[in-house]
Amino acid sequence: MDKGTNVGRAGSQQKKVVSIFLLIDALGWTYMKERSFMDKEAVVRMPVKSILGFSSAAIPTILSGKMPQEHGFWSLFLRSEEGSPFKWSRSANSLLRFVPGRLARKVVEEVSRKYHGYTGYFETYKIPLKELPNYDISERRSIYAPGGLETAPSIFDLWEEANLPYESYCYKNGSDMELFKMGTAKLKEAKCRALFLYLSEIDAFLHKHCKDADAFSRKLAEYEGKVRDLLAVANEEYDEVRWFVFSDHGMTPTVETHDLMAEVAGLKLDEGKDYKAFYDSTMARFWFMNEESRSVITKALEKFRFGRWLTSADNSELGLCFKDNRYGDEVFIMNPGCIIEPCYMGDIAPQGMHGFHPDDKYADASFFTNIADEYNPKLITDFFEVMKKETLGL
Helix, strand or coil, rough: CCCCCCCHHHHHCCCEEEEEEEEECCHHHHHCCCCCCCCCCCCCCEEEEEECCCCHHHHHHHHHCCHHHCCCCCCEEECCCCCCHHHHHCCHHHHHEEEEEEHHHHHHHHHHHHCCCCCCCCCCCCCCCCCCCHHECCCCCCCCCCCCCCCCCCHHHHHHCCCCCCECHHHHHCHHHHHHHHHHHHHHHCCCCCCEEEEHHEEEEEEHCCCCHHHHHHHHHHHHHHHHHHHHHHHHHHCEEEEEEEEECCCCECCCEECCHHHCCCCCCECCCCCCEEEEECEEEEEECHHHHHHHHHHHHHHCCCCCCCCCHHHHCCCCCCCCCCCCCCCEEEECEEECCCCCCCCCCCEEECCCCCCCCCCCCEEEEECCCCCCCCEEHHHHHHHHHHCCCC
16 A cells, blocks of 8 residues: 655655644544543544444445435445355254354354355354345445445545555554554655545443543543554654544443344244344344334334434435435334344343434534644544545545
């Protein structure tokens, strides 16, 4: 990705300029608005509205500037029996049942990933092994490289086409602390026009500790120190350093849990013949094989106050009008703070979760920069425009 000599902003050869983009997963505005973070350097600090979905939807939205219905990514898993990388495991069930649970899952994951050449995020969590052949993974390729989105150009595609010297690092390259080191080393070469780091570990930390304010403040201070170290090196090597820290979504504290799987299982319908269901942590997605199952499940869940069905108006507003039903015929979304437990993501609800309606007060992403009066992002789609204008002048 390092393709030549460094150029200035929008192609200028007059001075060495670098734009640094740090995407910190789950660095929500609710946690940041009253905390100190880059206070001496950041002239802009603000909330930015996220979208409905997990990082599997939000990050493609950031990288492409398009909503899920346009770039095609929403949930990590989508219904696709023909395209499922796991369909081979159906014929191997008789053998896999003699393999210990965790090992069997690991075997299925590794064989499926390597045989089909998937380079994107690949994790089956607690999805029942017998259900995996019904689903495909949306992120077939790494989205942090050109061609990763497949259905829409990303910022990396634009940089590649423009022959822009850049570097991109994500969790596949190492831990967050290792990525800071890699970014620092790349800046010392003074050849990058753009540096992009996707830092994922704040998300995992907040899932476990979002209710521990002191613990998060300590973690944030650690990251702030690493950001400052990175910028110090950049300032030594470049005439102008323009930096941006932003996130994909926030983190909502868990307040209650509900066994939605048991409720649906008790309806005396046949899953597989009457319907299929995928239970994420904050939403349940249903495919109906007949109108009776649609009616029974819809009416049964309507009575619950801890969630509601998404309407067609919701889908239009939230950019979820997909051309097919790969992500479900109907979606039941939980209220903020209410978690489906157990679910296909895990047996026990974490301390915090995201993936609720973007109107949730904890859902907002964050935006920090040392550039004044140029950028005013309102929705996370705008981060794409920031990166595009900043590096390509478009």
